[in-house]
Amino acid sequence: MDQVKQATVIVITSGKGGVGKTTSSASIAAGIASRGFRTVVIDFDVGLRNLDLVMGCERRVVYDFVNVVQGEANLQQALIKDKRLENLYILPASQTRDKDALSIEGVQKIIEALKQEFEFIICDSPAGIEKGALMAMYFADYAIVVTNPEVSSVRDSDRILGILASKTFRAENKMTPVKEFLLLTRYSLERVERGDMLSVDDVKDILAIPLLGVIPESQAVLRASNSGVPVTLDLESDASKAYMDAVGRFLGEDIAHWHLAPKKKGFFAKLFS
Amino acid sequence: MNSENPKKQQCFQLKASLYTLTTLMLLDNDLTALDEQLAKLRQQAPKFFMSAPVIIDLQRLAKETTHVDFSALKAIVECHQLVIVGLRHASPAFQAEARLAGFAILPEAMANKSSGTHSNEKALSKEEASLPPVDIAKELAAAAETSASTMVNEATKVITSPVRSGQQIYAKNGDLVVLAPVSPGAELLADGNIHVYGALRGRVLAGAQGNSDARIFCHQLEAELVSIAGHYWLHDDLQQHHLQGPVQIYLKGEQLQIEKL
Numbered sequence: 314m315d316q317v318k319q320a321t322v323i324v325i326t327s328g329k330g331g332v333g334k335t336t337s338s339a340s341i342a343a344g345i346a347s348r349g350f351r352t353v354v355i356d357f358d359v360g361l362r363n364l365d366l367v368m369g370c371e372r373r374v375v376y377d378f379v380n381v382v383q384g385e386a387n388l389q390q391a392l393i394k395d396k397r398l399e400n401l402y403i404l405p406a407s408q409t410r411d412k413d414a415l416s417i418e419g420v421q422k423i424i425e426a427l428k429q430e431f432e433f434i435i436c437d438s439p440a441g442i443e444k445g446a447l448m449a450m451y452f453a454d455y456a457i458v459v460t461n462p463e464v465s466s467v468r469d470s471d472r473i474l475g476i477l478a479s480k481t482f483r484a485e486n487k488m489t490p491v492k493e494f495l496l497l498t499r500y501s502l503e504r505v506e507r508g509d510m511l512s513v514d515d516v517k518d519i520l521a522i523p524l525l526g527v528i529p530e531s532q533a534v535l536r537a538s539n540s541g542v543p544v545t546l547d548l549e550s551d552a553s554k555a556y557m558d559a560v561g562r563f564l565g566e567d568i569a570h571w572h573l574a575p576k577k578k579g580f581f582a583k584l585f586s
Numbered sequence: 587m588n589s590e591n592p593k594k595q596q597c598f599q600l601k602a603s604l605y606t607l608t609t610l611m612l613l614d615n616d617l618t619a620l621d622e623q624l625a626k627l628r629q630q631a632p633k634f635f636m637s638a639p640v641i642i643d644l645q646r647l648a649k650e651t652t653h654v655d656f657s658a659l660k661a662i663v664e665c666h667q668l669v670i671v672g673l674r675h676a677s678p679a680f681q682a683e684a685r686l687a688g689f690a691i692l693p694e695a696m697a698n699k700s701s702g703t704h705s706n707e708k709a710l711s712k713e714e715a716s717l718p719p720v721d722i723a724k725e726l727a728a729a730a731e732t733s734a735s736t737m738v739n740e741a742t743k744v745i746t747s748p749v750r751s752g753q754q755i756y757a758k759n760g761d762l763v764v765l766a767p768v769s770p771g772a773e774l775l776a777d778g779n780i781h782v783y784g785a786l787r788g789r790v791l792a793g794a795q796g797n798s799d800a801r802i803f804c805h806q807l808e809a810e811l812v813s814i815a816g817h818y819w820l821h822d823d824l825q826q827h828h829l830q831g832p833v834q835i836y837l838k839g840e841q842l843q844i845e846k847l
Contacts (some may be wrong), residue, residue, distance in 0.1 A: 330782045362799075374821075468769075468771055471751040471769045471771065472751040474748070475750025475751065475752055475772075476752075478747060479753075490747075518767075518785070519767070519770075519787070521748050
């Protein structure tokens, strides 16, 4: 690992619950790790731990985030190595505690320690705008805002963007702001065309941040998260391709948004299936 | 039924209280000059004029004055956002006219404890000593100073990043310029005008402290609420005007006006 290179902290957040933060955290972490970067994904949802399930490592959790914060275990004991990708690690949340167990000092200590060993640190934020979500975003360099194409999700994402601009370490120290990206999940072109869903352009127009990717509504996502496999590792599905493209774009690659061309979608879908 | 119940509890009490109030000593009957000078003072100390209660005192008015246009006097003072509590030292000849114009006549006993006659020089000087005009001048100067300094520091607030849901931006004593979109659920407030150059989807309140000359200018109006000096329109009211593209909103009398730019 290149010691000179500064580690990048990414928060996956949304405001609203159930939009796909944890699925996206797992998928993006697996996607980045599969590109050869040493990656760790932290579950900030203390008390409602889910990331371990989605990552399929729930039976290997011994120590957790809060144990490390409180000095009951060291970082190496709490980190769980992914069985499929050698560069990927998970730091699970505590299921028996609540968000009050988190503090800025405690989180900072852990992030600083992780920065010594990893190139990408991905923070899976809990829903809401309270302490857990604030802690998850506080040290972020980048934010991926997960949004569903519906008005309530868009409004909550907008609220989170406002908080990212004012209540992070970068904002409070007048540094360059957290770089924000939009990840639109559970997108159904048919429902957009019927007028039941907001379109990509509607959402982009309101949130006014760069679009990282559009993840189609897919059975593969549900199947993957129930079987504890990040959807990016299920190479057959269109959702997997969409996440991998989003990861590519995040790493600076120029990849066209193929979901945005409705007429060609059938053609591409055939090509990739 | 209940209203005729004699046992019903009394819903108010009358009580005498003492207050320190500002007195507007009328020195000259030139109402045009009064208007001009009040306007000037109000510019220096707008906060002082925010619905401040005043008593109008005629004691220093030249004795040979035979006529005062009380309706005009009332209109001028009120138009500078002062609230008239009552009239002091009005000669009996003036009282009837003043009453007609809607003034409360403050009784002499309350106005001047030491003497019933307002021509009494002794009483006058004594009263001047008891009523500290210096303090009021000081207060005015202080108000003028603070508002002048805030005017300089916060004249126009310029926002370049999107205003998100849940955020509130207030341009105190000045204008607000936003060069980015304003999301639904965001709120812009300014004591002066508001300009929005991105899509405007939140709430905008110009003239937040009652300045009815304030205006709202925007490029794309999809606001949830627009308000000028407390007169507001909701989204549905705005939709009825079917206006696309840049518009301005201002107040004409009591009615909001919207027009294309």
